[in-house]
Amino acid sequence: MVAGAVLSANPLKLDIRSHKKCVGICAVVTIASFQYGLDYALVGGFMAMPGFLRVFGYLDPVSGKWAIDPTVQQLISSLMTIGTFVGSLLVGPFSSRFGRRHGLWSATLMNFIATAIMIGTTNLGALYFSRFILGISVGWFLTFAQVYVNEAAPAHLRGIMFAVYQSQLSIGSIVGAAVDRGTHLMEGPEAYRIPLAVFFVAPTIQTIALFFFPESPRWLMTQGKEEAAKSALRRLRNKNISTAEFEAEFNEIRISTHEQMEQRHGKHLWLEMWRGRDRRRTLLSIAIICFHCANGSSWVNIYTTYFLNAAGVTEAFSYSVMVTCMGLTGALASAFVVRRLDRRLIVLIGVGACGLCQLAFAITWTVAPGSVAAAKCVIAFISLFTFFYVAYAPYAWLMGGEYPNNHLRAHTYGVATALNFLGNWLGVFTAPYFINPASLGWNAKYGYIWFGSNAILFVFTWFCIPETRDRTLEEIHEMFEANVPARKFKSYVCTSTRAMADAAIKETEVNSVVHKENVVRTEKV
Incomplete structure (x- = not known):
């Protein structure tokens, strides 16, 4: 599985310098993922902020401290995820008509509306509504950005660009955790309103930049706009690229897309994605993308601060910042190896390590619940879990976007992302029942469940996930059309x-x- 001679039909120079322009464009587009990481860190911290709890929580007469009702906690966390589920289902129809850039602009508008409501309201109903709208926005940010990068980046650089994508998400988490740490001791509503204002920053930068970026050439080709597609591809490539290289890449896109569209002309895309060879591609895309919710990352990510605080860990906010920094370290580490290691190997190592980390802090809390030693051990393994999860997570997103064909990509990717967010919602919604002392109070023993799910992911990856490193989207289409077995993708x-x-x-x-x-x-x- 270590990098060797890849039998790719990619006609471009396999370096980074020759594609600096496209790398820069994709890096700006992936700023969208900043919002997702920011939300996970910010809202998780709100649950332990007196300033937030004074408005949306209650004063516990027994402990004399501010607390939050588990149902309110669930709704605040999970309604955003439900919004991402609904938004992701709308990606296909919207994208088919309006394209990837307009999807990102629409996400920005919804983000601004939702953030303004959250900052201004003290009503739980309005807060729930804004969390739902924000979820649609975040779902569109993530999905449209990933589809754009998949279709715009050269084949050999898609892995690196998704590592950048994950780094942006990790940076968002670090910023969110750091801002929460700086404001969590404030007694008034500014404790959470100041962090919420950060939601305006990244979308504003991206919105302005998108006016200078081209639409996805593959999407333009599916619309029958061949000259516009060629112009967009030219704008994505450096000026000094050779004519032969450019024409070869464009010819691959043009011929392959025309063939795909002729096969599905006049057919309903929602149905076509489940028929023939496309059914395999759809199921694989859904499966690999849903790895994110099936490995237990949802409860670890969003409840880290709350969990540490409930477990009696001092300086929980500081440790939360440390954990998010480990995530960024994992993303950066993966960027250095993605050109050298097969994606299947990275995913296998990632899910295997995540499962062992979940098992480790579950056993620790079973042996010595509530002790200082157990708390330190839990912090260590949560940090390691975050490192390995973030190191492999971008390539699960990447492969999920590579498997569908050009005409069905937005629909398939939207459904896969929606189901992943549905799984995330299930994890976020049920986690309080397990970790909240007012319910089962399992704390870190919740990891036993997720160890089993990671074991299943490891086996599934080994037998079913095809290797696509350095392959163009057109090559991947050809291999699926030829019904190549998963284990033979690399040598085909x-x-x-x-x-x-x-x-x-x-x-x-x-x-x-x-x-x-x-x-x-x-x-x-």
């Missing part, structure tokens, strides 16, 4: 896709020779 030679690229290169060479001959004749005359 995509002759049809390579022929598309070679035909464009030969045509470019012929045109170049003809042009030179015409110049010579003109000079002689």
Whole structure:
């Protein structure tokens, strides 16, 4: 599984320097993930803020401290996830008509509305509504950004760009945890209103930048706008790229997309994604994307501060910042190895390590519940869990977007993302029943359940997940159409896709020779 000679039909130079422009564009587009990380860190911290609890919680007559009702806690956390579920289902229809950039702009508008309501309201009903709208916004930010990067980035750089995507998410978590730490001791509502104002920053930057970026060339091609697609691809590539390379890449996209559209012309995309060979692609996309909710990350991420505080860990907010920093470290570490290791290997290591971490802090809390030693051990393994989860998480998103064909990508990816968020909602909604002292009070013993789920993910990856490292989306389409078994994806030679690229290169060479001959004749005359 270590990198070797990849039999790819990618006609571009396999470096980073030759594609600096596209790397920069994709990096700005992935700012959208900042919002998701920010929300997870901010809202998790709110649950332990006196300033927030004075408005939306109650004073516990027994302990004399401010607390929050488990149902309110569940709704505040889970309604955002329900919003992402609904929003993700709308990605396909919206994207088919309006494209990826307009999806990101719409997400920004909803983000501004939801954030303004959250800052201004003291009513639980309005807070619930704003969390739902924010969820739709976050779902669109994540999905449209990932689809855009999948379709815009060169094949050999998609892995790195998704590592950047995950880094942005981790930075959002760090910023959220740090801002929470700075305001959590404030007694008034400014304790949570100041952190909420940060929600305006990233979308504003992205919205302005998108005016200068092209639409996805593959989406334009599915709309029959061939010249616009070619112009968009040209804007995504460096000016010094050779004509032969550019024409070869564009020819792959053009021919493959036309073939895909001819097969599905006049058919309902919601149904087509479940038929024939597309059913396998849809199921694989859903499965790998749902790894995010099936490994227990939802309860670890959003309840870290609350969990540590409930477990009697001092300086819970400071430790929460440390945990999010471990996530960023994992994302950066994966960026250095993604060009050298197969994606399946990264995912196998990730889910295996996450499962062992869940088991470790569950056993620790079973042996010595409530002790200082157990608390320190739990912090250590939560940090390790976050490192390994964030290190492999971007490639689960990446492969989930690579498997569908160009015409069905937004619909398939939207459904897969929606189901992942539904799983996240289930994890977030049920976690308080397990970890809240007012309910079962399991604390870290909740990890036993998630150890089992990670074991299942490990086995599924080993037998069912195809390797797609450095393959163009058109090559991946050819392999699925040829019904190649998952274990043979890495060694398969995509002759049809390579022929598309070679035909464009030969045509470019012929045109170049003809042009030179015409110049010579003109000079002689």
